[in-house]
Amino acid sequence: MTHREISVYPLTVQFEELDAGGIVHHPNYLRYCERARCDAMEARGYSFRSCMEDGATFVVAEALVRYLRPATLGDRLYVVSMNAGFRKSSLKVHQALVKTPPPVGALFTPGDVFRLPDALFHAQLRLVHVDVKTGRPLAMSDTVLSTFGLRQSLHDARATSSEGANGDVRVNPDWDSLP
Numbered sequence: 001m002t003h004r005e006i007s008v009y010p011l012t013v014q015f016e017e018l019d020a021g022g023i024v025h026h027p028n029y030l031r032y033c034e035r036a037r038c039d040a041m042e043a044r045g046y047s048f049r050s051c052m053e054d055g056a057t058f059v060v061a062e063a064l065v066r067y068l069r070p071a072t073l074g075d076r077l078y079v080v081s082m083n084a085g086f087r088k089s090s091l092k093v094h095q096a097l098v099k100t101p102p103p104v105g106a107l108f109t110p111g112d113v114f115r116l117p118d119a120l121f122h123a124q125l126r127l128v129h130v131d132v133k134t135g136r137p138l139a140m141s142d143t144v145l146s147t148f149g150l151r152q153s154l155h156d157a158r159a160t161s162s163e164g165a166n167g168d169v170r171v172n173p174d175w176d177s178l179p
């Protein structure tokens with residue numbers, strides 16, 4: 001199984017993110033994940049702004065989330081993210097909100113993000129790369145594949161796996177199954 005890099009995004013829970021019960025209001029967990037994905041792209045030298053200037057963007061097509069424990073005011077948290085698979089025009093991303101960051105340089109296999117011991121939240125997302133003008137799916141460019149560290153994976157996948165009916169390469173054969 002392929003080991004992949006993870007990205008870690010630190011944050012501190014702020015007062016305005018709380019609900020009336022004094023815990024983080026549930027949509028904010030998804031906001032944290034969005035910030036983490038944007039930060040990971042920026043860290044790799046290709047921002048969402050650059051993506052949009054190239055005429056494309058990513059939209060969330062599917063989200064499976066699990067709220068495990070509440071976060072509270074002042075909590076120092078980390079969003080751990082990894083690309084778990086991809087097709088020609090979409091990415092599968094695993095993210096977890098944790099209290100303790102994994103070691104720097106840690107490599108994970110798909111699903112490992114969901115086994116972190118002190119997770120508060122899990123998200124499994126499918127992001128679709130779309131044309132900004134038409135909103136229709138668009139094959140990811142070499143620049144995008146390189147940004148996400150997928151260009152070599154694409155080459156390896158074409159050499160070792162079958163392609164779908166429309167040329168999609170399925171790196172993760174369990175794309176549609178839940179962790």
